[in-house]
Amino acid sequence: MQCLPYSFICILLLSSCASEYKHLQKSSPDVSCSQRVVPRYSGTSWYDASIDVTGRHMSGLLLMKSMPDSSKRVVFTNEAGITFFDFSFSKDGVFKTITIIKQLNKKPVIRTLSKDFALVLGLPFYGGTFERYTGDENVYYGVRQKKGTAYFITNKDCASLQGLEWGTRRKRIVSVRLPGSGYPVPDRIELDHHTFSMLINLTRIKKE
Amino acid sequence: MYVLTSYWMRTDMCTSEIILRRGGFGLLIVACCFFCTVGFAQYAGYKAISNLDTFKQRFKTESSKVLSIESSFVQDKVLTALTEKITSKGKFWFKRSNMVRIEYVTPFAYTMIMNGDKLLLRDGQKENRVNVKSNKLFQQVNRIVLDCVQGTILESKDFSVRYFENEKIFLMELTPTSKVLLEFFQTIILKVDNKDFSVNSIEMIEQTGDKTTISFLDKKINTQFADAVFAL
Numbered sequence: 350m351q352c353l354p355y356s357f358i359c360i361l362l363l364s365s366c367a368s369e370y371k372h373l374q375k376s377s378p379d380v381s382c383s384q385r386v387v388p389r390y391s392g393t394s395w396y397d398a399s400i401d402v403t404g405r406h407m408s409g410l411l412l413m414k415s416m417p418d419s420s421k422r423v424v425f426t427n428e429a430g431i432t433f434f435d436f437s438f439s440k441d442g443v444f445k446t447i448t449i450i451k452q453l454n455k456k457p458v459i460r461t462l463s464k465d466f467a468l469v470l471g472l473p474f475y476g477g478t479f480e481r482y483t484g485d486e487n488v489y490y491g492v493r494q495k496k497g498t499a500y501f502i503t504n505k506d507c508a509s510l511q512g513l514e515w516g517t518r519r520k521r522i523v524s525v526r527l528p529g530s531g532y533p534v535p536d537r538i539e540l541d542h543h544t545f546s547m548l549i550n551l552t553r554i555k556k557e
Numbered sequence: 558m559y560v561l562t563s564y565w566m567r568t569d570m571c572t573s574e575i576i577l578r579r580g581g582f583g584l585l586i587v588a589c590c591f592f593c594t595v596g597f598a599q600y601a602g603y604k605a606i607s608n609l610d611t612f613k614q615r616f617k618t619e620s621s622k623v624l625s626i627e628s629s630f631v632q633d634k635v636l637t638a639l640t641e642k643i644t645s646k647g648k649f650w651f652k653r654s655n656m657v658r659i660e661y662v663t664p665f666a667y668t669m670i671m672n673g674d675k676l677l678l679r680d681g682q683k684e685n686r687v688n689v690k691s692n693k694l695f696q697q698v699n700r701i702v703l704d705c706v707q708g709t710i711l712e713s714k715d716f717s718v719r720y721f722e723n724e725k726i727f728l729m730e731l732t733p734t735s736k737v738l739l740e741f742f743q744t745i746i747l748k749v750d751n752k753d754f755s756v757n758s759i760e761m762i763e764q765t766g767d768k769t770t771i772s773f774l775d776k777k778i779n780t781q782f783a784d785a786v787f788a789l
Contacts, residue, residue: 393641395643395664397664397665399680399681399683406683406685408667408678408680408681408683410634410643410665412636412639412641412643414639414641416639422639424636424639426634428645428661428665428667428669428680429632429659429769430632430634430761430767430769431741431761431763431769432636432763432765432767435765447638447765448764448765450740450741451740554643554664554665555664556643556644556664
């Protein structure tokens, strides 16, 4: 009877430590599916952007552009046109800050945003070896990175891309939903952080 | 114009290099004098305003007669290095002395209302109310917008100003002097109608060379409209 509170705490701790990916079973690769659905951003798009971070809200316009040298640029401006940041990803995935305003020029901010946009652009999946995991409803294709794994998720019949994720062995870190049409130029992108409160909503602007 | 100036500067450097290589020191001095003059070149089609005191006084008097403005606007944002441009359109209202509403209609919806020290930002369903006094940056942006529209920008200590004119337009080149503004802007070019002293366009050039031009169209000066436009 004296052990009951201790056992209860142990169960609680164990359940909180349980992997969010425990439902996934490693399965044999399906190259034709992964090659067909793998997210690869190309082209040029402006997005109406809304960002909520720990109770603070900001909005603006986000440009994602594939450059002639196969690098990618991500530029965020406010509605009045002032550039807040301009990021570059080389074709090998090397990240560089072209410009950023003082208020955002903090290492954790840049690291978070660069990882988020690398995932949205599909950069972790370039030339990676995919591991296939089957869940209850979806199939996850994971590419191991230095820290964690980048996933793209399809439905079981590989008909379409369902979303993207960054995760560690146990935890989902970031998930990306694509409610509209998908890649190469998604109509809508919803990026949600699970370890702190941050939500990025992007809606593609149809230019005149 | 900015592109032209940059082109000039590049051309000047190339020419100087050629002169140096040929060892023509005297020629170099002549060239330097010439290019120094080019460096202070006026805007094409504009000449420097000669009697500044008279102009400033007239500008102050005439622009003080603008009590309200209702207009449409077109905003072009150009990302120079990326050869990208996005155009947005909207409506603009101003009422003396410190009420401004800027409403972007297309290709996105965004409204900014300034009423005294209060600022309302609305994008989609979300509203953000800011007390301008509590934020130095907002305070300065608020001040610039109002100063530009009210014609008091020439008295601002945040800028050094160069003055030009042609037969229709007064052009004022504003260079920020404050640290906060210098982070964002290299220059702001204000073009003002020389008949009614209303602002035709505001061109904001960032340190990267990216440029945003807001052109005001279908301006209605001193017409009546309700203060409710500026309700927060």
